[in-house]
Amino acid sequence: MDLFEAIEKRYSHKEKFLPDAVPLFDLERIAGAGLAAPTGMNSQCVRLIILPDREAVQPLCDVAPTDGMLTAPAAIAVLTDSSKQKAPKGELYNFEIEDYSAAAGNMLLAAVALGYASLWLDSPFFDSEKQKAAIEVLGAPEGYNLRVVLPIGKPDGAGTRREKMGFSERVSYGKF
Numbered sequence: 474m475d476l477f478e479a480i481e482k483r484y485s486h487k488e489k490f491l492p493d494a495v496p497l498f499d500l501e502r503i504a505g506a507g508l509a510a511p512t513g514m515n516s517q518c519v520r521l522i523i524l525p526d527r528e529a530v531q532p533l534c535d536v537a538p539t540d541g542m543l544t545a546p547a548a549i550a551v552l553t554d555s556s557k558q559k560a561p562k563g564e565l566y567n568f569e570i571e572d573y574s575a576a577a578g579n580m581l582l583a584a585v586a587l588g589y590a591s592l593w594l595d596s597p598f599f600d601s602e603k604q605k606a607a608i609e610v611l612g613a614p615e616g617y618n619l620r621v622v623l624p625i626g627k628p629d630g631a632g633t634r635r636e637k638m639g640f641s642e643r644v645s646y647g648k649f
């Protein structure tokens with residue numbers, strides 16, 4: 474699928490997924506698209522955990538039982554290393570948010586390009602207890618944050634398309 478077609482087709486699938494398994498090869502291609510995203514000062518602080526089947530998704534679903542997670546046949550959890558990196562001039566920096574966002578965007582498009590639907594699911598993990606529980610379930614070491622989970626699968630139905638503001642309402646030329 475052409476990149477622009479994938480961009481057009483992408484939407485947040487908040488409804489149910491079909492139970493059809495997602496081949497590991499496809500999940501790895503999606504994860505690879507995430508890792509190919511730009512990262513601040515090339516720090517590469519994003520870590521991905523592929524949850525390749527329902528059994529692997531279930532423990533995270535128990536923490537965040539949203540509609541998508543309850544039926545997703547697979548998912549990818551996106552974590553970041555919270556430690557600060559040293560720039561060549563010695564200053565410390567941290568690009569966790571920018572890096573995981575870029576990675577997640579790539580993966581959402583890659584999923585569509587391969588014929589799947591997905592969703593940027595983060596709000597359940599804002600809760601500190603749920604964040605702690607999810608990190609434990611995923612076996613991540615201290616210092617890692619679970620940022621977003623992407624449930625992935627074939628959609629059960631067309632899914633809801635949300636209206637976007639017009640191009641000219643959000644884009645101008647030369648000045649605001």
Ligand SMILES: Cc1cc2nc3c(=O)[nH]c(=O)nc-3n(C[C@H](O)[C@H](O)[C@H](O)COP(=O)(O)O)c2cc1C
Nearest residue numbers: 483484485486487592593594595596597633634635
């Ligand atoms: C930073 C961010 C956080 C989001 N968190 C959630 C979430 O926790 N749960 C959810 O159902 N959708 C979440 N979404 C999806 C948005 O609701 C969705 O992108 C928005 O409504 C526009 O719809 P569209 O993606 O179908 O174009 C999130 C999207 C982004 C970019």
